[in-house]
Amino acid sequence: MSTDKKTKTIVAKIPEGALSEKWSNYKAQQKLVNPSNKRRLDVIVVGTGLAGASAAAALGELGFNVLNFCIQDSPRRAHSIAAQGGINAAKNYQNDGDSVYRLFYDTIKGGDYRAREANVYRLAEVSNSIIDQCVAQGVPFAREYGGLLDNRSFGGAQVSRTFYARGQTGQQLLLGAYSALSRQVHKGSVKLYTRREMLDLVVVDGKARGIIVRNLITGKIERYSAHAVVIGTGGYGNAFFLSTNAMESNGSAAWQVYKKGAYFANPCYAQIHPTCIPVQGEMQSKLTLMSESLRNDGRIWVPKKKEDAQAVRAGKLKPTEIAEEDRDYYLERRYPAFGNLVPRDVASRAAKERCDAGYGVGSGLAVYLDFKDAIERLGKDVVETRYGNLFQMYEKIVDDNPYETPMMIYPAIHYTMGGIWVDYELQTTIPGLYSIGEANFSDHGANRLGASALMQGLADGYFVLPYTIQNYLADEIRTPRISTDLPEFAEAERNILERIERLMSIKGKRSVDSLHKQLGHTMWDFVGMGRNKKGLLKAIDEIKQVKKEFWSNVFIPGEGLDLNVELEKALRLADFIEIGELMARDALHREESCGGHFREEYQTPEGEALRQDDKFNYVACWKYMGEDKEPEMYKEELKYEFVQVQQRNYK
Amino acid sequence: MSSYKYNNAITNNMEKTININLRIWRQRGPKAKGAFESYKLDGVSTDSSFLEMLDQLNEQLISEGKEPIVFDHDCREGICGMCSLYINGHPHGPDEDITTCQLHMRKFKDGETITIEPWRSHGFPVIRDLMVDRSAFDKIIQAGGYVSVNTGGIPDANAIPIPKPVADMAMDAAACIGCGACVAACKNGSAMLFVAAKVSQLALLPQGKVEAARRAKAMVQKMDELGFGNCTNTGACEAECPKNISITHIARLNREFLKAKFKD
Numbered sequence: 001m002s003t004d005k006k007t008k009t010i011v012a013k014i015p016e017g018a019l020s021e022k023w024s025n026y027k028a029q030q031k032l033v034n035p036s037n038k039r040r041l042d043v044i045v046v047g048t049g050l051a052g053a054s055a056a057a058a059l060g061e062l063g064f065n066v067l068n069f070c071i072q073d074s075p076r077r078a079h080s081i082a083a084q085g086g087i088n089a090a091k092n093y094q095n096d097g098d099s100v101y102r103l104f105y106d107t108i109k110g111g112d113y114r115a116r117e118a119n120v121y122r123l124a125e126v127s128n129s130i131i132d133q134c135v136a137q138g139v140p141f142a143r144e145y146g147g148l149l150d151n152r153s154f155g156g157a158q159v160s161r162t163f164y165a166r167g168q169t170g171q172q173l174l175l176g177a178y179s180a181l182s183r184q185v186h187k188g189s190v191k192l193y194t195r196r197e198m199l200d201l202v203v204v205d206g207k208a209r210g211i212i213v214r215n216l217i218t219g220k221i222e223r224y225s226a227h228a229v230v231i232g233t234g235g236y237g238n239a240f241f242l243s244t245n246a247m248e249s250n251g252s253a254a255w256q257v258y259k260k261g262a263y264f265a266n267p268c269y270a271q272i273h274p275t276c277i278p279v280q281g282e283m284q285s286k287l288t289l290m291s292e293s294l295r296n297d298g299r300i301w302v303p304k305k306k307e308d309a310q311a312v313r314a315g316k317l318k319p320t321e322i323a324e325e326d327r328d329y330y331l332e333r334r335y336p337a338f339g340n341l342v343p344r345d346v347a348s349r350a351a352k353e354r355c356d357a358g359y360g361v362g363s364g365l366a367v368y369l370d371f372k373d374a375i376e377r378l379g380k381d382v383v384e385t386r387y388g389n390l391f392q393m394y395e396k397i398v399d400d401n402p403y404e405t406p407m408m409i410y411p412a413i414h415y416t417m418g419g420i421w422v423d424y425e426l427q428t429t430i431p432g433l434y435s436i437g438e439a440n441f442s443d444h445g446a447n448r449l450g451a452s453a454l455m456q457g458l459a460d461g462y463f464v465l466p467y468t469i470q471n472y473l474a475d476e477i478r479t480p481r482i483s484t485d486l487p488e489f490a491e492a493e494r495n496i497l498e499r500i501e502r503l504m505s506i507k508g509k510r511s512v513d514s515l516h517k518q519l520g521h522t523m524w525d526f527v528g529m530g531r532n533k534k535g536l537l538k539a540i541d542e543i544k545q546v547k548k549e550f551w552s553n554v555f556i557p558g559e560g561l562d563l564n565v566e567l568e569k570a571l572r573l574a575d576f577i578e579i580g581e582l583m584a585r586d587a588l589h590r591e592e593s594c595g596g597h598f599r600e601e602y603q604t605p606e607g608e609a610l611r612q613d614d615k616f617n618y619v620a621c622w623k624y625m626g627e628d629k630e631p632e633m634y635k636e637e638l639k640y641e642f643v644q645v646q647q648r649n650y651k
Numbered sequence: 652m653s654s655y656k657y658n659n660a661i662t663n664n665m666e667k668t669i670n671i672n673l674r675i676w677r678q679r680g681p682k683a684k685g686a687f688e689s690y691k692l693d694g695v696s697t698d699s700s701f702l703e704m705l706d707q708l709n710e711q712l713i714s715e716g717k718e719p720i721v722f723d724h725d726c727r728e729g730i731c732g733m734c735s736l737y738i739n740g741h742p743h744g745p746d747e748d749i750t751t752c753q754l755h756m757r758k759f760k761d762g763e764t765i766t767i768e769p770w771r772s773h774g775f776p777v778i779r780d781l782m783v784d785r786s787a788f789d790k791i792i793q794a795g796g797y798v799s800v801n802t803g804g805i806p807d808a809n810a811i812p813i814p815k816p817v818a819d820m821a822m823d824a825a826a827c828i829g830c831g832a833c834v835a836a837c838k839n840g841s842a843m844l845f846v847a848a849k850v851s852q853l854a855l856l857p858q859g860k861v862e863a864a865r866r867a868k869a870m871v872q873k874m875d876e877l878g879f880g881n882c883t884n885t886g887a888c889e890a891e892c893p894k895n896i897s898i899t900h901i902a903r904l905n906r907e908f909l910k911a912k913f914k915d
Binding site for chain 1: 713716757785803806822825828
């Protein structure tokens, strides 16, 4: 990494050579660490999702001494577990024209030409090894009767390259990584710290050397040191309060490293997933996703006539009573080439467009996802085999049978493409600090394709970081174990204790959740699916109000140095508020529409996203400048040498 | 600009609310004496999930300046295995094939009294209130619940065909979410269904078959060591498993365990 303060630019250390040779060239030239030195080097990995668990396991296998932290009671519960649909790879088992290049190209295009070519090509290159690895671990992927692996299609692709394990692919891949991790714990190369939450990064002489965590059971503050630190703590979608993320998913580790000098890239790129169960009530705590795989066989529609939509909303008409010719299969109508399998950002905006125009069903903010034709074509049994667990989940939540009446769905916050800025080696702007998986910004540009999050998490953890981190650690072999008695650790701990004390002593009137919901409303209304200048300015203003209210009127019962769930939530919310502001700020500065970032001022006459390549063909990297100071923006220019940048077309 | 609309039209019903009474187990720590406390909660939407009902109760407690009830939860979509409540005498409550987070208040009646306890088992000590320590499950997996392969240098994923019914059966077992309902349901506090699910999944697949017997022995030994009880085939675990894991997997575990014993 190198930054230029004068021009406010940053470069990513991309290796020379042809696209297909960059990763091989890098590996051929990088420094390695010999086995006896590996044992003497400590690596902290924060997070045990697909990225964290696979990285900790792979580093442990290599012989490094790994300290692995997770917030839940077991590494197996990280939120990767909830990914449903599948994982992409360029195996071309279906002989349908897939290749490493095509997976690369689809991902770049899907990301609306806002991702780094070299990273994405490497991702596509290692994708095949991931599938091999998972099968060897005993991941029970779906198979054909001949005994070979089955595939299905996901959005943004015209081939079937998605491997899956029923509707529980994330669970099975995570349990695979968890098993590899457990094996290393047994061997003693990885030490596991559960129910711990990272509260700060410790930097010594400019290098990442440790973390401060809160033991969530005792409430005590603990110090851990290492030669390098890896952040794999997922995304910050819960800034919106309601999202498909788990309740404990948070952006705090990313935010702490940002405040310690790591840059935060493209914070405004948030993915809104088109097929989630709609919001139903005031006490709703989270939104549930219905897998994108459902769009393989389900057809999305709304009534063609406004009066039918009104009658459905009033409960006077059932969707099954609406005749075929009175249904508007709007994705098939607008995008005949990709139909129901357009990428997520496109599908979400199209749903919003129909609902805003008055054709929504349910509360008015829902569209149908209908399996009538699939059941007629394939039979109920086949549909049940493919999606049974999803249908059951829907029925339990909504109390409606999707085999008989169409599902109702609406877009919801799902994933954040933005995150900690990393270079080609996945290293942040702080030497010795790495970031992997959803926590970094690296591979998805402005929109992630379905089944690519699992691919990226495992690519980073199994096949990229274990190589690139050695290039750094090779220069650390003479550094003895880092002491946690260093003044930098003491100071970081003191700051945390002061922060906790300050929060506990506010003793105001508002609960943490009530403030989080307030933030969520602002985020969804103004930093959600449609954004504009006026709204974003309003959002920044409202977020500042929430911040003021939080720091003067929050109430946290209990003790600071004890098990205290409300305090945990408060510490996370304090960061979400600031993340929300940076998201709004980034969205305001990016005067174009691209991928998940839709600025209403920039659209084609047909309502498609309109990029401004001459002005915004860069990664926006935000640098923290201090409390209540405006952050500075550095640019990483995106150079497209191998693909031709054009307007995305799914028609 | 779209905004959240808080109404209940997605089920095309008028929103219904109920008033309930709650008896909830409260316990400061592993060694502290616990007791039931009673709460009254009004205006619970029947579309709320069970955990959202507890959120509502906690908001009420916080507004009264009291400490909220501690319970484990995370994904709230039935897959992470974190939620672990014993409701009216059943792990994960009265509904079939779901976790606590997927249980909805429409399953309860207005005026009903609902009793909520933590998982009760020697293997899972209470941490606070309804939160228990399930780290024993991790220790059992660490003892052998894996295929011993390193990262990289692996043959092609399609090199070994696996019959679909076998892969499907392995997937049935692999669906275990490690919540511990099987242990909580068992009068002996046995973890056999949990252990069997992992042993069976890996024993069915050619990749895991190589060390199947060794794995079964190591995991069962660890389970015994950690204070879980014996299996007496009552089938309570299967009946309460939110993921429908079948006790036939216990039979496969026993076969692998015997094989290992013969080898000794």
